[in-house]
Amino acid sequence: MGARWNQRVVAGTAVGAAAVLASWLGVGTARAATALSIAAVVLVAALALISSSEFRRDHPVVARAAISVAAVDVSLVVTGFFSSTVDSNLAIGAAMSIVLLGLSFLTGSSGQISIGNGAFMGVGAFTVAIWANHHATTPIAVVLLLAVVAGALVGLLLGLPATRLRGPYLAGMTLAFAVAFGAVLNLFSTWTGGDSGLQLPYAVNAPAWLVHFFQPGTSSLTTNSVWLVDVTIVTAGIALFFMANLFASRTGRAMRLVRDNDVAAELVGISLPRARVIAFTVSAAYAALGGGLWTIINNAVTPATYGFALSITILSLVVIGGIGTIPGALIGGLIYAFAASVIAWFTAHTGLNPQGNVASQLNGIIFGGLLVLTILFAPTGIAGFVRRRWAAWRSR
C-alpha cells in the first residue's frame, strides 16, 4: 500500500484534467468534449492503478475491475468514430466474445469440449425475444439477466447427466443438443415463431437522458447502432470482470486442477462431477448472454442462426484466439466482428455476387483457414503466440 500507485493516480488525474482542457478546444460540441474528457480521466486513472505491480498484488479485484473499465472505456470512445456498419459488426463480435469467454472457461480450464454452445446462444436469444414479446415493459437489463438464468438452467440440466462423461462423450452429448435444438424450437412454434422466428416488439434505444445530453431537443439517437454496440461492450466488460474473478479464484483453480490431473484433484478434495457441472453451467450462461445480445442487436431472432455451424464456428474461434485465456476470447470476438467486413470488402473488389453460393461460404473458408494456420503455427492460439513473442522480446 505504498505511495507509489497513489502518486500515479494523482499524476494520471492531472493528465486527464489536461485532456479535458485540450478536448474542449479540439472537439466539435462541448458535450461530446465533456464525455471524451471523462473517458480520458477514467482511462488514465485505471491505467495508473493497473501499471503498479504493487497495487495489482495488494488489490487484485480492484485491479481486475480497472482492467475491465479501461478496456470498456477505450472501446466506447472508438465506437463513436466508426460507421454504423462497423459498429453493428463490432456489437456482434463483442457479444461473441462473451460466448467465447464461456467456452474458454469450459475447455481451457476444465478441459471439456462443448459443441453445443451455438444452441446455448439460441436459448438466450429466444429467451429475450419471447419474454420481450410477452412483457414489453421489462427493462432490457432484466431481460438479459433472464437469458443468463435460462442458459444456466438448461446448461445445468444437460450438465448433470454429463458429469459422468468425459472428452468425446460429453462432446457427443452437446452435439446431440446442438442438432436437436432446431427441432425443439419447431415443436414449440407457437412460442418461438417456428422457422421465421420472432421480432422484438420494440427497438432497444438509448435512455432519454443520454439522448438529451448528446443531442438536445431530439427523442432518439441519430445512429442507434452506437448505443447498441456500447451496451454490448459494457455487458462484455462486466462479463469479462466476472470471468477474470473466476479464473483467479478458488473455483478457477479447481477447474485447472481437474484438467491437469483428475486423480490428484480428487485427492485434494475436489469433486469432479461438481467441478464439471459448474464449468458447463457457466459456459452455457455466458453463451446465452451473448445470444440474448444478438437478439437485441438484430432486433429479431431466427432459428437458422443458431444451427450446428455456429457451434463449430464458436469452437474454431476459441482455438484461434487461444484456449483458456481471456485475451484469446476477445481476439476471437474481434475476428468474428471483422470477418463480415472482410467478406464485404472481398465481394466488392472481386465482383463476387454477395448473395451467391461462394460468398455465403466465405465465413467458413476464413475460419477454417485461420484454424488450420493456428494449429500449424500457433497451437496455443493468437493470444499464446503473442505472449510467447512478448516474453522472448523482453528477455532479449
Place this chain on the structure above:
Amino acid sequence: MESTGGPSLLELDRVSVHFGGLHALRDVSFSVASGEIVGLIGPNGAGKTTAFNVACGFVRPSSGHVHYPAAGRSNVHPSELAHIGVARTLQGVGLFPHCTVLENVMAGGHIRAGGDFFTSLFALPRGVRSERALRASAMAMLERLGVADVARQLPSAIPYGVAKKVSVARALMSEPRLLLLDEPASGLDEAELEEFSALISELRSTMGVLLVEHDMEFVMPLVDRLVVLSFGEVIATGSAEEIRAHEAVIAAYLGVDE
C-alpha cells in the same frame, strides 16, 4: 489388531479384491494408528498398490471393509479423503503439470480455502482473504521443506527430488491425520533419501503414516511396523527385526528379490 500409541486412523478389515478371476487381495487386514509409521512391503505383484488403492477408495473391495475410525467413516470416495483428514501422494510425483509449484501446494489446501462458486464469481472479500492466507501458508510449507526457491517454476522445470518434496508439501497442506505415501523413496539419491527419512520420522509426532516401498534399506530403519504382502495375502506383520527374522518373508521376498 495390534496398534501402538494413538487412536486408530485406518483399518482394513478382511478386505478381498477380485479383478475378474484374479484375486488381487485375499482377506487382508491391518491398521494404522496415530503416531506410527507403517510400511507396506512385498514382491512385485503382491498387491501392495491394490491395498493402497483400496485404502483410499480408488478400488472398491469385493468383500470386507475399510474403516477410518478417527473420522467415524467407512468406504469413502477419493474426493472425501481430504475432508476426513487423509492425504495421499501419488506414484512418481503426480503434480499438476501446468500449475506452478506454489499453485500445486496451494491446491493441497483446497478444502481449507473458503468460499463457494459465488464467492469466487463476485470476488467477495472473504474469498480474496482466504486465497491470500492459503498462498502464505503454501509458501511457508515450501520453506519448511526447503524448496521455496522453486515456488514460481513449473513442475517440469525442477529436479525430480525437489518435485517429490513438493508433492509431500501438497499432501501436508490439508493438515492430515493420516498420510499415505506411495513409493516415497523411488528415484531419489542417497542424500535425498536421508532427508526424506528424517522428514517422515518428524511427521510421526502429528500423524500416522502408511507407506508402500520397494527400497528395504529406506524402509527398515524408518518404520514402527511392517505389513508384508505376498500373492495378495498378509504373510507377516511386525517390527523390522521380527520381519527380518521371519522365515516366510525371507522365502517369499527378501531372499528372492534382493
